[in-house]
Amino acid sequence: METAPVAYSNVELICQGAEARLYRCLYFGRCSIIKERFIKTYRHPELDRTITSQRLRNEVRLLTRAKQLGIHTPSIYHIDLDKRLIVMEELVKCKTVKQTIDEYITNDDRQNLEKLAREIGHIIARLHESQIVHGDLTTSNMLLIPPYNNPEQDLYLIDFGLSSFVSSKQQILENIAVDLYVLERAVICTHEKAKNFFQNILTSYRQAIKDEKQREQIIKKYDEVRMRGRKRSMVG
Amino acid sequence: MTITAIGFEGSANKIGIGVIRDGVVLSNPRCTYVTPPGEGFRPNLTAKHHSSVILDLLEKALSQANIKSLNDIDVFCYTKGPGMGAPLIVVATVVRTLAQLYDKPIVGVNHCIGHIEMGRLITKAQNPVVLYVSGGNTQIIAYSERRYRIFGETIDIAVGNCLDRFARLLKLSNDPSPGYNIEQLAKLGKNYIELPYTVKGMDVSFSGILSHIKSFVTTSKQSKKQKQQQEQHTNEDLCFSLQETLFSMLVEITERALAHVGSNQVLIVGGVGCNVRLQEMMKQMCIERNADVCAIDERYCIDNGAMIAQAGYEMFRASTDGKGMKLEETTCSQRYRTDAVNVTWRD
Numbered sequence: 001m002e003t004a005p006v007a008y009s010n011v012e013l014i015c016q017g018a019e020a021r022l023y024r025c026l027y028f029g030r031c032s033i034i035k036e037r038f039i040k041t042y043r044h045p046e047l048d049r050t051i052t053s054q055r056l057r058n059e060v061r062l063l064t065r066a067k068q069l070g071i072h073t074p075s076i077y078h079i080d081l082d083k084r085l086i087v088m089e090e091l092v093k094c095k096t097v098k099q100t101i102d103e104y105i106t107n108d109d110r111q112n113l114e115k116l117a118r119e120i121g122h123i124i125a126r127l128h129e130s131q132i133v134h135g136d137l138t139t140s141n142m143l144l145i146p147p148y149n150n151p152e153q154d155l156y157l158i159d160f161g162l163s164s165f166v167s168s169k170q171q172i173l174e175n176i177a178v179d180l181y182v183l184e185r186a187v188i189c190t191h192e193k194a195k196n197f198f199q200n201i202l203t204s205y206r207q208a209i210k211d212e213k214q215r216e217q218i219i220k221k222y223d224e225v226r227m228r229g230r231k232r233s234m235v236g
Numbered sequence: 237m238t239i240t241a242i243g244f245e246g247s248a249n250k251i252g253i254g255v256i257r258d259g260v261v262l263s264n265p266r267c268t269y270v271t272p273p274g275e276g277f278r279p280n281l282t283a284k285h286h287s288s289v290i291l292d293l294l295e296k297a298l299s300q301a302n303i304k305s306l307n308d309i310d311v312f313c314y315t316k317g318p319g320m321g322a323p324l325i326v327v328a329t330v331v332r333t334l335a336q337l338y339d340k341p342i343v344g345v346n347h348c349i350g351h352i353e354m355g356r357l358i359t360k361a362q363n364p365v366v367l368y369v370s371g372g373n374t375q376i377i378a379y380s381e382r383r384y385r386i387f388g389e390t391i392d393i394a395v396g397n398c399l400d401r402f403a404r405l406l407k408l409s410n411d412p413s414p415g416y417n418i419e420q421l422a423k424l425g426k427n428y429i430e431l432p433y434t435v436k437g438m439d440v441s442f443s444g445i446l447s448h449i450k451s452f453v454t455t456s457k458q459s460k461k462q463k464q465q466q467e468q469h470t471n472e473d474l475c476f477s478l479q480e481t482l483f484s485m486l487v488e489i490t491e492r493a494l495a496h497v498g499s500n501q502v503l504i505v506g507g508v509g510c511n512v513r514l515q516e517m518m519k520q521m522c523i524e525r526n527a528d529v530c531a532i533d534e535r536y537c538i539d540n541g542a543m544i545a546q547a548g549y550e551m552f553r554a555s556t557d558g559k560g561m562k563l564e565e566t567t568c569s570q571r572y573r574t575d576a577v578n579v580t581w582r583d
Contacts, residue, residue, distance in 0.1 A: 016495075018495040019491075040524075041524065042484070042487055043484040047433070047480060050433075135437065136436070140496065178391060178436055181439075182438075185437075186437065189385045190496075
């Protein structure tokens with residue numbers, strides 16, 4: 001008699017991120033990652049439940065939607081709302097874009113830096129054109145799989161917990177602009193030495209947005225959001 | 237060589253003068269401009285208040301520190317910004333005059349850096365992630381390569397401003413501070429009311445929460461029909477839910493910043509930092525990830541003179557010529573970002 005297949009095996013904790021614990025495991029024999037959004041005891045239980053289930057659903061929904069657009073994302077294998085976890089494909093031997101940028105800078109590899117920035121701009125444009133905002137664009141949420149140096153094939157986008165599909169015309173511009181602003185800040189803070197990296201992302205982003213009117217509106221709104229942050233008067 | 241620094245702070249509705257000698261606080265008196273319930277503080281009236289009390293406060297600061305003459309002070313420090321223009325200028329003018337009268341060096345300090353350096357001095361935190369929360373600022377800050385870098389911040393109003401404005405709506409007293417009175421009411425609240433929750437990466441937004449919760453408050457302007465249609469909640473529950481929501485957002489972005497920079501220490505500074513509920517929540521988060529919280533009490537959380545003296549002392553000590561700023565550089569700026577300062581005194 002055959003034994004029933006084991007769902008999870010070889011479970012091992014990789015790290016505790018800000019919101020979730022990540023485990024490596026074999027899920028029905030496949031190399032997988034379990035992302036468990038554990039209970040946050042500091043916040044009110046009702047609030048915690050709402051936020052967690054919202055983000056779990058978002059993550060699955062928007063990861064899949066992004067995949068449909070041809071953006072590389074890990075495949076989802078399983079979702080368990082009660083246990084607050086999703087199981088997804090492990091990107092074996094992946095590196096974060098954050099790490100990769102640092103390596104390129106150490107080697108003064110400008111060509112690859114530019115190539116990477118260009119692809120990031122493309123991907124984000126593709127998301128935004130389809131009314132998806134990622135919500136947490138950082139270089140830690142972008143991964144490269146081997147051989148690492150061909151971003152068109154190797155670049156993956158992860159962590160869609162804060163993402164949303166914005167259907168309202170009024171809100172979409174604001175959301176897109178904030179998305180870009182969040183990325184700009186993340187790049188500046190983390191990659192002090194990567195001069196022009198964000199500028200390069202933005203240039204390729206602009207080229208990739210097909211609708212001219214939309215492109216102008218986005219850039220205008222983005223400048224507005226930037227001014228809000230940079231020059232807002234701060235009292236006390 | 238010992239250095240005695242005096243610091244003057246008056247960027248908002250508090251005016252404070254503090255004396256610090258090599259990291260020891262000798263005196264730190266403060267005076268708050270308290271407005272009637274339902275009202276905020278206006279720049280011109282705040283400036284008037286500051287100019288009417290500043291000299292008495294100076295005498296108090298000197299006598300408490302047991303300093304006979306301003307000749308015994310080595311460096312004069314004042315808040316260069318950010319803050320309200322009029323109050324900033326009042327204080328800066330006094331300090332410029334005194335520094336020239338006694339022929340002493342003068343140093344203009346970034347207010348936010350003052351909070352951070354004071355927090356580091358009091359708690360001995362070496363390299364923490366700093367949550368700076370006050371009436372005008374909401375920033376999550378970490379140090380790297382000679383800058384205090386802003387990893388996340390509010391994209392509209394400050395958390396303290398959100399609390400203050402809600403307190404105004406409920407006509408809560410501004411004595412000792414609106415936030416304190418919200419905290420007291422919140423302790424009696426039991427029911428959690430769902431409010432918008434807006435975190436974008438490490439940034440937060442509070443204005444939507446404020447407009448939303450406003451719709452639950454009955455005002456005299458409303459018609460009878462509007463009042464009947466309104467959802468009914470007690471002020472206690474509203475304050476409770478507001479705090480729970482705002483602080484959850486703050487703790488969440490702090491945790492993100494911790495994970496992002498790989499730190500295990502949090503320092504909370506700024507007026508909202510005295511809120512015990514915020515401190516509790518932060519502690520709880522830190523326990524779960526094996527980190528430490530450094531919180532400070534109202535003496536140093538709320539704007540004060542000693543923090544300006546401490547930051548000025550560090551800047552002065554790190555300068556090579558010991559002359560302080562040129563007089564024409566001792567201006568004020570309402571907008572002066574934390575990451576605009578070159579941190580010369582840290583590695």
